[in-house]
Amino acid sequence: MxxxxxxxxxxxxxxxxxxxxxxxxxxxxxxxxxxxxxxxxxxxxxxxxxxxxxxxxxxxxxxxxxxxxxxxxxxxxxxxxxxxxxxxxxxxxxxxxxxxxxxxxxxxxxxxxxxxxxxxxxxxxxxxxxxxxxxxxxxxxxxxxxxxxxxxxxxxxxxxxxxxxxxxxxxxxxxxxxxxxxxxxxxxxxxxxxxxxxxxxxxCRMEMRFANLEQEAAGVTPFEVGLQWMVDFGHDFIGKEALVAHWEAGPPRRPVCWVASDRLQSIPDSGSGLVVEDESVGAVAHAVFSPRLGRVIGTARVDADVAAAGLKLTLEQLTRPVRTTGAPFLVATSFGVPLE
The missing domain is CATH 3.30.1360.120 (Probable tRNA modification gtpase trme; domain 1)
Known part of the structure; x- marks a missing residue:
């Protein structure tokens, strides 16, 4: 491709x-x-x-x-x-x-x-x-x-x-x-x-919050990319035992979505730090610029106690503010078009 x-x-x-x-x-x-x-x-x-x-x-x-x-x-x-x-x-x-x-x-x-x-x-x-x-x-x-x-x-x-x-x-x-x-x-x-x-x-994938595994999933479990909904614990599968143990231990970081608070167009690198009052709370997983929103949007993995929507964080790499938000970032055009 x-x-x-x-x-x-x-x-x-x-x-x-x-x-x-x-x-x-x-x-x-x-x-x-x-x-x-x-x-x-x-x-x-x-x-x-x-x-x-x-x-x-x-x-x-x-x-x-x-x-x-x-x-x-x-x-x-x-x-x-x-x-x-x-x-x-x-x-x-x-x-x-x-x-x-x-x-x-x-x-x-x-x-x-x-x-x-x-x-x-x-x-x-x-x-x-x-x-x-x-x-x-x-x-x-x-x-x-x-x-x-x-x-x-x-x-x-x-x-x-x-x-x-x-x-x-x-x-x-x-x-x-x-x-x-x-x-x-x-x-x-x-x-x-x-x-x-x-x-x-x-x-488009990011705007809908469809996980981009080639960017977000290196060495992480489904919990850390928000894909636990794709896991059925009612049957045995390879990796289940480790996954259950990971969940019971409590994943140290959870996935969140975020949007730049200003019309920032520079895209931070994956792994760039996120801070609150100079204290590290997580890192960017993946980010893109959304033409329709006119904002950089992305995902991150952050400490469990800040894994919520509506929180203000700072991109350490660019010293710019971002706000955590719910997903999806926007409504797809097709939602208003009847299937005929």
Whole structure:
């Protein structure tokens, strides 16, 4: 995935007001099959897949044995088998992990890396449903969030179309065999989608407070990036024991969102200190400039006793004030656009 194709602010506006085209080059795709595929996925991910029906998608985490985050995944249920989708930045490590666990012989399962067999494109923005509709034989309203279908596109070729997204706007992904990748890309452009890079996507993700794991999750547990909602403690999974122990001991720092109190445009580095009256209380996890808010916004990990909204802190690196706030930072444009 390329960072910028033309201008990051213009690409951001495409996502918030029209339809951006995301090229998911490097996306990880792993097919899990076999008599114990469901049991295997429940072991390696923080959510059991026993409840998943064919055509449904579950978001979950893969954890290291010490409870720290390895990757976020989207698990597609095809009935007898599953397709695991992994964000490009975590794809190599997560794929290696799944293959390694799959070859231990504990479960009757086949783990196959099929990433090179498909091109995957995303379309996100208020106009995305009208484009996605062109590929579906039924009304777009019938495709629920976190759902997918396999549908014919042209003779001898099928697409996997899912309703997922990372910007808070309407979002869809299309999986196509790699030989037809360029053809599908050109067709999406003809339908009105315009290429956007990861820089614009990153801003949208932050505005919705969708955790950016490649920036925020190095060596931390789900609690420290606000992803405990993706952990189901009702089943056993790799890393659970360590995660429970970490929680019972009390995480020393908690995640918060913050917004610059003035029209600051300099973006602080990850790890930059946050202070109250010259006393260190935490550090910046990730920050971006939001064009719509006209402010730098970000996340941080701070001491538990200041992990609340409405508190004034100071960015040590820039000696500028920030205020902790709730999430999301703004309302996505699509919330005011009927899905038709």
């Amino acid at each position: 390329q960072s910028v194709y033309s201008d990051s602010v213009a690409e951001y506006e495409l996502l918030r007001s029209a339809s951006g085209l995301l090229d998911y080059t490097g996306l990880g795709l792993v097919r899990i099959a076999g008599n114990e595929a469901a049991a295997f996925l429940s072991q390696v991910s923080t959510r059991s897949v026993d409840f998943l029906l064919e055509g449904q998608i579950s978001s979950a985490l893969l954890l290291n044995s010490d409870g720290t985050v390895l990757s976020e995944v989207l698990i597609h249920c095809n009935g007898a088998d599953y397709l695991v989708e992994i964000w490009p930045a975590q794809a190599a490590a997560a794929t290696e992990y799944l293959v390694a666990v799959g070859t231990t012989g504990v479960h009757d399962v086949t783990v196959q890396d099929v990433s090179d067999e498909y091109c995957v494109f995303g379309i996100e923005g208020p106009h995305a449903p009208a484009i996605a509709q062109k590929f579906l034989p039924f009304p777009i309203t019938s495709l629920s969030y976190a759902g997918f279908v396999t549908t014919p596109w042209r003779e001898g070729l099928e697409l996997l179309v899912s309703r997922t997204g990372v910007t808070g706007e309407y979002g869809y992904k299309l999986h196509v065999p790699v030989a037809a990748g360029n053809e599908l890309r050109e067709h999406l452009v003809d339908l009105g989608a315009r290429q956007v890079g990861t820089a614009a996507v990153d801003v």
